[in-house]
Amino acid sequence: MTLLDLLLAFNQFVLGYFVVLNTVYLVLYAVSFVEVADHARREIFSGLPELFASAYSPPVSVVVPAYNEEVTIASSVRSLLTMRYPLHEVVVVNDGSKDRTLEVLKETFGLREADQPVRMQLRTAPIRGVYVSPTERLIVVDKENGGRSDALNAGVCAAGHPFVCFTDADVVMEEDALLRVARPLIESENVVAVGGIVRVANGCEIRDGRVVEVRAPRNPIAAFQVVEYLRAFVASRTGWSRINSLLIVSGAFGMFRRRDILNFGGLEVDTIAEDMELTLRFHKLYKKSGSKYRVVFIPDPVAWTEVPSTLRVLGRQRDRWHRGLIETLVRYRRMIFNPSYGSVGLLGLPYFLFFEFLGPLVELAGYVALVVSLLLGVLNTEFALLFFLVSVGWGSFLSLAAVFLEELRLRRYPRWGDLGKLSLYAVAENLGYRQLNTVWRVIAMVSYLRNKKGWGEMERQGFDDPEGEQTLRRM
Template sequence: MTVEGLILAINYGILCYFLGLNGFYLALYAISFREISDYARREVFSGFAEMAVSKYAPAVSLIVPAFNEEANIVASVRSFLALNYPRFEVVVINDGSKDRTVEILREKFGLKASDQRIQQELETQPVNVVYTSATENMLLVDKTNGGKADALNAGICAARHPLICCIDADVILEEDALLRVARPMIESSDVAAVGGIVRVANGCTVEAGRVTDVKTSPRSLPNFQIVEYLRAFLAGRTGWSSLNALLIISGAFGMFRRRDVVAVGGYLSDTVGEDMELVTRLQRTLRNDKSRERIVFVPDPVAWTEVPSSLRVLRRQRDRWHRGLLDTLHHHRSMLFKPRYGTVGLLGMPYFVFFEAVGPVIELVGYLAFATGLFLGILDIGFALAFFVAAVGLGIILSIAAVLLEEMRLRRYHRWSDLVRLTAYAVLENFGYRQLNALWRAFAILTYLRKNKSWGAMERQGFDRHGN
């Protein structure tokens, strides 16, 4: 084959790849639109008032791992303590923070050292002190640093209730979020875990641990991430949940049955993708046991989080996320294409392997081959147009569709100016931002192959400073 023939073949292969990727995503969007429409109609008869005072709603332990979270921890804990739910406790795990996380929590919530014992059902780093409050239903577990997974396991050991809700320390929950995420587990014993939507708080007004005014950010980088989060959660996870092939519940906001997590050994400490790995392991266990239990996503129990506002911090985050994805897929590679694992093995795993794991490399090779083909005059205008539509045009349509889905069904952004701004960013992200993410994720493959297990510092500015 000549060089020209090879370049042409690569371009046609990449074109088919983009068509397959975006075609699959369009199918997920169609499924998601139906599911979210049904969810919005059911909300009219939600019965949340009755659930909020019900004696039958199982008690929940909120597990909050914290490492150097002094910027946001007070606002987050206040939002947790003010949740509308019959019975719950807040368990904060200080994972060897080097800042004033412990001091601030003790000062703001009147925490005192306690002799409360922890049942060590999972292996963790040593616990130094347990603090409790005389006025609030919370405890603070101060332990030696062992990483996020280790902190979560310590929190699970300290939890006293049958349901656990794992939440990032930089998250603010809406008042009824716990009711909404718990409802599938209250209504059915066949639900093993539930994920809720995570939204971007940058730009929003936060008062007393509550998001009081939902707005976009005056800065570009957080707005690009708003579009990403809408696309990933509203379209992606809603669709995967409907197909019973959900492989990830965000570590920022997910609910599990405590006994199930303990039974499978808790979170793994030797991966940076502990949230996806646990969910994939639960899916594997459920199908090996021929269980009818499902792992589901609910599109509107909202958790608000501060996203990176600098390229340096965002790059670290995306590098870690991709290494976590690769680690999980490698660890559970035996599930790939196995009918015994149902839609997880036949749809979920193949999608994440061929479109998410190696996708960044294929995308970057595609751009290079396309530019080379144009430069050498190998590609005609018809192919160039088809390639642009498949690689960029469909991506724009998908991003705009995510914004429209938000406006038509959930309507969190009440200003037309915010919707216009998000629509503009849905277009602009395809011209530079998306390619930069692909580059970071491609480099993450190299760092993964070098066995890099580092977390990377996630610097916080704090909710009270949004503007950012």
């Protein structure tokens, strides 16, 4: 077989790869559409007011790790404290911040040092102090830096309620967020973890820790990410949840039973993908125990987060995300194709292996091979056009479908202009932005092989001053 024959065969392989990948996406979208439609119908009889008034709703501890979050911490904590729930507390863990995060909390909420020490049921970096608010249900744990997982473990130890909700200091939740995400846990003992949807806050008007007007971002980089988040959460995780193969309960918004976190040894501190690692550990341990269980995703619009607005920071984020994916797949490699783990082992993990992990490598190699083949005259124009339609055209259709699934069922963008803008970005992301993400993820593979560690830094503008100066924090 000549080199030209190999090029032709590889291009045909990549074309088939895109067909299979997009077909899987279509199936997930169909499942998600049914699930979101059912969820919307159930919401009519949701009984949220009754749940809010019920004395049987278990109390919730909202755990917030914070590292150099002085810009957003006050708004975030304020929004968490004012959520509608029968009884909840907020536990902020200051993970050795080098800025004024702790001082801002002390000044804003009048903190005083607590008399009672935290009972440390999990091993963490040393605790320097514990503070409480005299007027709010707020606990602040000040500790030496140990990383996000270490901070969450300290927060779980300090939590006083049976449900724990993990979120970030740069997240603003909607008023009924806790009610919605806690409901599956309240309604069924078989539900062991619930993930809520995370939305892009860039461009939205936020006052006093609340989103008062939803708008599409003016920044094109942030706007591309709105489409990505809709595709990943509304049109993908909803489908995986339906077949109990959800592999990630987002660290930005997820709820668990505190006893499970403690019984399973807390979050792993030697990983940069603690949310995926914890979710897979739940699947593994519950499957081994033979218990009936479910890991659930809620498609309600409940949590808003600020996303990167520069390519430099976005590239670092995607590098970390992909390294975390590789790390977790390696850690749980014995579950892949293992029928003992049901749909997780036979569907969820193989999908992430072939399409999320290896996908960027195949896609980038396919683009290079296509260009070389066209230059050498190996491929005709018809094949090149078919390749473009399958990889770019089909991808654009899927992104548009995610935007319109949001509009048909969840309707969070009231302006037609915003929907029009997002529709344009859904098409445009396949003409450069997607390819750039592919490059970043391939670079992440190299970074993983070189044993790169760390989270990198993230620029935050802050919710109350969206046009203000950006500050740096660790991601």
